[in-house]
Amino acid sequence: MKKSLIAMTSITYAMKAKNLLNGLKYYCEIQRTPKDLGTGCGYSIAVTAPPEEITAILEKERIPFRNVIFEQKR
Numbered sequence: 001m002k003k004s005l006i007a008m009t010s011i012t013y014a015m016k017a018k019n020l021l022n023g024l025k026y027y028c029e030i031q032r033t034p035k036d037l038g039t040g041c042g043y044s045i046a047v048t049a050p051p052e053e054i055t056a057i058l059e060k061e062r063i064p065f066r067n068v069i070f071e072q073k074r
Contacts, residue, residue, distance in 0.1 A: 003046050003048055004046070004070070005033065005046055006044055006047065006054060006055065006068050006069070007033055007044050007065060007067055008066065009065060014030045014043045014044070017065070021047065026054065027048045028046070028054075030045055034069075
């Protein structure tokens with residue numbers, strides 16, 4: 001299963017995204033953005049669902065994010 005990191009604009013929005021996604025039964029964890037990939041506030045959410053699906057939910061709920069940083073096999 002692939003894991004994607006979505007860079008967030010703040011730790012507050014990362015926590016809101018985690019609560020929202022976990023409430024919708026999506027796997028989501030907050031983690032530090034790797035320094036070599038660092039953008040934004042330094043925090044990302046790690047998800048296993050397709051990142052396009054997750055970013056659509058975040059946009060609908062008006063939770064700002066920067067971008068999808070990468071995908072890796074889990």
